[in-house]
Amino acid sequence: MDFYQFVEGPLLWIAFLVFIIGSLLRAAMFLVVSTKKDKIIYQHFSWKYAFTSIINWLLPFNKSVAKNPVFSILGYIFHICLVVVPIWLAGHISLWEESRFEWSWTPIPDELADWMTLIFLAIALLFLLRRIFSADIRLISGCADYLLLIITALPFLSGYFLTHGTLDSVGFLGDNMTLIHMLSGELMLILIPFTKLSHFILFFFSRGASGVEFGRRGYSI
Numbered sequence: 001m002d003f004y005q006f007v008e009g010p011l012l013w014i015a016f017l018v019f020i021i022g023s024l025l026r027a028a029m030f031l032v033v034s035t036k037k038d039k040i041i042y043q044h045f046s047w048k049y050a051f052t053s054i055i056n057w058l059l060p061f062n063k064s065v066a067k068n069p070v071f072s073i074l075g076y077i078f079h080i081c082l083v084v085v086p087i088w089l090a091g092h093i094s095l096w097e098e099s100r101f102e103w104s105w106t107p108i109p110d111e112l113a114d115w116m117t118l119i120f121l122a123i124a125l126l127f128l129l130r131r132i133f134s135a136d137i138r139l140i141s142g143c144a145d146y147l148l149l150i151i152t153a154l155p156f157l158s159g160y161f162l163t164h165g166t167l168d169s170v171g172f173l174g175d176n177m178t179l180i181h182m183l184s185g186e187l188m189l190i191l192i193p194f195t196k197l198s199h200f201i202l203f204f205f206s207r208g209a210s211g212v213e214f215g216r217r218g219y220s221i
Contacts, residue, residue, distance in 0.1 A: 022193025053211020081120035
């Protein structure tokens with residue numbers, strides 16, 4: 001088995017397992033810690049308050065959007081593209097169809113995937129520049145924040161180059177773009193449970209808990 005076969009096979013499944021098991025463990029750890037430190041939330045737990053808070057923050061109708069509408073809306077678009085493109089890209093679905101699972105679902109049009117990818121990359125670049133040049137954002141940003149943003153964008157950038165053959169004539173990059181795309185995607189999956197990227201699942205728990213806490217006091221959030 002050469003390196004390419006390892007990346008395409010065992011490493012891919014290792015990345016998926018780390019992502020799934022790690023995310024479940026992070027969620028379990030959150031629940032264990034919160035039951036010890038925030039007992040009052042569970043004593044007054046309400047699905048109504050929890051779901052209301054989660055839905056309000058999943059949709060662009062909360063107070064945060066009103067305070068900073070431009071970057072809030074860009075954040076929503078960023079996250080929609082981040083989820084939709086990898087899952088509903090025709091090329092990725094075909095890999096699941098050819099796998100042992102033989103799963104299949106309807107893909108989004110390739111042209112839409114291209115546009116969503118370019119929009120995602122443009123917003124990622126804007127967020128990166130904002131972290132560099134905005135004093136307020138730079139103050140609360142560490143090296144990990146910059147690296148995570150780059151790592152998140154790299155699978156999209158390499159995927160776009162790969163599907164369009166943009167760098168096919170550029171020596172090393174052209175010859176190894178598929179490998180770069182797979183490695184960057186697998187790296188992101190592996191890092192999710194151990195970094196701030198874990199907010200993709202912890203958001204629902206923390207936002208639900210905040211909704212219960214504020215809801216029982218008569219405040220909306």
